[in-house]
Amino acid sequence: MLTFAEKTKCIIHKYEKGEVMAIEELVMSWIEAFKSLSYFGIFLALCIEFIPAEIVLPLAGYWVSKGDMTLFGAVLAGSLGGVAGPLTLYWIGRYGGRPFLERFGKYLFIKPEALDKSDEFFKKHGGFVAFSGRFLPGIRTLISIPCGIAKMNVWVFSFYTFIAMLPITFVYVYLGVKLGENWKEVGSILDQYMLPIGIAILALFLLYLLIKKRKKRTHSEQLSVFFKNKR
Structure with missing residues (x-):
């Protein structure tokens, strides 16, 4: 061998x-x-961002079906690994991308004010961005970098990433358990649903922002009318 x-x-x-x-x-x-390495092996595999979770997690489910590990342990290890991997990209964005944009952003037509606005946006909505980004194929890996560039609170980033990864990990591992030796089909099955779910979450978020903006505008108009009447 x-x-x-x-x-x-x-x-x-x-x-x-x-x-x-x-x-x-x-x-x-x-x-x-x-x-x-058992559970630690799942964690390590997911720390390496270019190893697809779509392969690791269903395979872990297959191992669960064979009795090599428990469902709880596999889901927990997968969820924690699903946070540790993005954290690496977060720190790259924070300590690599941010200084780069501050120094050379003007050559890319990125003004300091744009970075400030980005910081403000992520302070208010960064948790939702980190959460919803995990449901969008192709974006889930890259979303960590702008979170780091915007200096989003690392604990908030980790918390929302974990909250997103927990159900995602459970579904991938559970289907791996159910499909057994056909665990490789899990990725193609779930890819049909992940994008619509991600788009639906983003649509709800945009609707929330729109309603909030309209309420703020209405409140400002009411105050303006009130002070005019006072005169």
């Missing part, structure tokens, strides 16, 4: 020859290696 290092070397050699399945094989070999 090949060792993990030998298997990795073989897969990289395949990739250099242009065999497209090599990257997926490499990811799977890493995940299999993490399996020996």
Whole structure:
């Protein structure tokens, strides 16, 4: 039997020859290696952002179905790993992206006032952005960077990311348990629903902002009329 290092070397050699399945094989070999670390292995796999949660979590569900771990442990490890991975990108945004934009933003037509407005927006609505972004394929990974750039409170970011990841992780792992050896189908099944759910959440948020803005405008108009009548 090949060792993990030998298997990795073989897969990289395949990739250099242009065999497209090599990257997926490499990811799977890493995940299999993490399996020996049990729950900590799930956590570590999800800390590495380019390893898709859509592979790790259903596979963890398959391991649960085989009795290798518990559903509770797999969901908890997956949820915590789902926070630790985005936190890495958050810190990159905060200590890398922010100074870069402050120094070179003018060349990208990004004014300091725009950064200030972004900070203000994330102070008010950052939690919702961090939460809803987890439901949008393609955005869920990148959303952490603007949260860091805007200097969103790290505890608020972590809390809302965890609150979002908990149900997502549960669904992926649970379906992995139910589908068993067909766990690879989970990702394609859920991808049909994640985008509509994310869009619905964003639509509700925009509706909330619109209603709030109209209420504020109405209140200002009422105050204006009141003071005019006082005169």
